[in-house]
Amino acid sequence: MPLPLPRPESAPSPEMAACKGRRVVVALTGGIACYKTAPVVSGLVQAGAQVRVLMTEAATKFIQPLTFQSLTGQAVITSIFTSDENLESPHIAIARWADVMVIAPTSADMIAKLAAGICDDVVSLVACALPRHSEGSHSQDSGSQGSDSQGNDSQARHSQSDPSQSNQSSPPRSLMLAPAMNADMWANPIVQRNLKTLDELLGVEYIGPGEGWQACRTSGAGRMSEPAEILSAIARRCALLA
Numbered sequence: 001m002p003l004p005l006p007r008p009e010s011a012p013s014p015e016m017a018a019c020k021g022r023r024v025v026v027a028l029t030g031g032i033a034c035y036k037t038a039p040v041v042s043g044l045v046q047a048g049a050q051v052r053v054l055m056t057e058a059a060t061k062f063i064q065p066l067t068f069q070s071l072t073g074q075a076v077i078t079s080i081f082t083s084d085e086n087l088e089s090p091h092i093a094i095a096r097w098a099d100v101m102v103i104a105p106t107s108a109d110m111i112a113k114l115a116a117g118i119c120d121d122v123v124s125l126v127a128c129a130l131p132r133h134s135e136g137s138h139s140q141d142s143g144s145q146g147s148d149s150q151g152n153d154s155q156a157r158h159s160q161s162d163p164s165q166s167n168q169s170s171p172p173r174s175l176m177l178a179p180a181m182n183a184d185m186w187a188n189p190i191v192q193r194n195l196k197t198l199d200e201l202l203g204v205e206y207i208g209p210g211e212g213w214q215a216c217r218t219s220g221a222g223r224m225s226e227p228a229e230i231l232s233a234i235a236r237r238c239a240l241l242a
């Protein structure tokens with residue numbers, strides 16, 4: 001039974017107001033950056049969004065589901081085989097429910113799974129089950145920021161998509177990924193190939209990553225974007241849905 005949540009007393013910022021009432025799935029995969037997702041979830045709740053959190057088993061090694069249960073007032077889903085009394089087939093119901101799904105952090109492993117269509121955990125399964133909308137792609141106007149491995153604006157990668165390759169029924173970038181990984185992993189050509197595949201076939205929106213200090217105690221590309229940047233990207237996405 002969902003817990004009744006007190007509504008935030010202060011009005012959200014004008015930018016975050018676009019999230020009010022929106023249904024946002026926040027999914028976490030295994031990486032140190034999981035701690036940065038707590039303020040993202042809190043910011044969405046404060047903006048009046050309805051938030052459901054999914055976590056891979058690896059993500060639960062880095063941060064407790066209880067953190068997100070407390071922030072959202074909703075059970076956190078960590079297994080495909082969950083038993084939620086309101087949901088007959090939870091992954092399909094959550095995928096249909098979502099206006100936006102953001103995976104933050106997105107591991108190299110999850111990027112590979114999504115690109116290959118593997119669905120053996122709740123995050124990849126729900127992402128795979130996101131309905132395809134018929135209104136076409138908002139691919140060029142999302143305004144996502146961030147850098148690729150060469151330090152280029154990640155929007156450049158978005159706009160490189162060949163529209164002739166994209167299915168008219170592709171989701172309008174309702175799937176957003178905030179990659180986070182070590183710089184050598186980020187530079188791995190297989191990771192980059194998988195990112196390109198996801199862009200071309202699914203039209204996902206990338207948030208970052210940025211460059212900077214990493215958990216492996218070196219500096220480089222692959223650092224997850226900061227919570228404020230992720231929140232801004234989600235707000236821009238929500239504004240497009242209005």
Ligand SMILES: Cc1cc2nc3c(=O)[nH]c(=O)nc-3n(C[C@H](O)[C@H](O)[C@H](O)COP(=O)(O)O)c2cc1C
Pocket residue numbers: 028029030031032033056057058059106107108109110121180181182185
């Ligand atoms: C301490 C530690 C930190 C890690 N950080 C990352 C990371 O930032 N990015 C990444 O892609 N993988 C990272 N990994 C590896 C992933 O946790 C691993 O590939 C895992 O299988 C990912 O599973 P998931 O995609 O189901 O969450 C880390 C592993 C450990 C032990």
